[in-house]
Amino acid sequence: MNIGDEITPLAKIATTQTLIKWAGASGDFNPLHYDPAFTASTGNPETLRPIVHGALKRQWLLHLVTNWIGDDGDLTRFSCRYRAVDYPRAMKTTGEPVEGETWWCKGKVTKKYVLDEQHCVDCEIWVENGKGEITTSGKATVVLPAANG
């Protein structure tokens, strides 16, 4: 693993159904994420329709990192900021979303070092919307077995 290496990208699709699932799984029942009448009343042009939970995008990035390091790596630090809003795809059938946006979680290695005899790797991570714009960005530090680090 070297500085500049890409983290294996991960594709994600947020649908109105995904956001309801996430609300139930995370316990965040803010109507900002599922109630169009409520969002229309916010007066904020960015939230006139339901938006994707920031915490779901956080969890996508955590998935990106844990998927990349595998069972033997440890995630020790992680941070992210929600830079711009995202809107979920509507559902076409009970199980299928309409055509539309796919988000990509991506990242790259920025630093490699040994700290307290542990092989650490720092990386930049981000979520790109369907237009390739970064809507969430962050950083992570992982500890890898010596052979991979």
Next chain:
Amino acid sequence: MLSEELKQFIGQSVDTSIFEVEKEPIRRFADAVGDANPLYWDEAYAKNSRHGAIIAPPGFLSSLWFSGRPVKWGPKERPTECLGPPALMDALARAGYSKILDTGIDYEFYGMVKAGQTVQAVSIVTNIMERSAKEGKVVFLVTETTYTLDDGRPVAKARSMTVHQ
């Protein structure tokens, strides 16, 4: 200017919860994320891993506030529609800030949390700032939560940032 009532929360502990980490909530969480990692799903696989059991995904602990059993309040006293510590959310609403939006989070992870373990979460308000934005006045809130296992070992720390309007 920040109201005196809100200022009082800075540096204060606003919530302590106890949380039993269970397999099914872990799976529902992983399903919502679209994460098929067998360490969350497959008992036999997880048992043979270095963890020895189903583990909770990093970030799972942040759902603790919502489903944890509060120490200070009885289970019926915590309003489920509340998106943060009730006393603080009430004070924010009284100051005219009733809408909440997540802006980011910082985590430090010290170990893995396994299904079957009990975790205690203690949340402290580290900062509250009032600012003028194009939508009018907003409040930035920083809350730090420390998660410990029942043997006292810390497993994670989260610094979460929200904006209130």
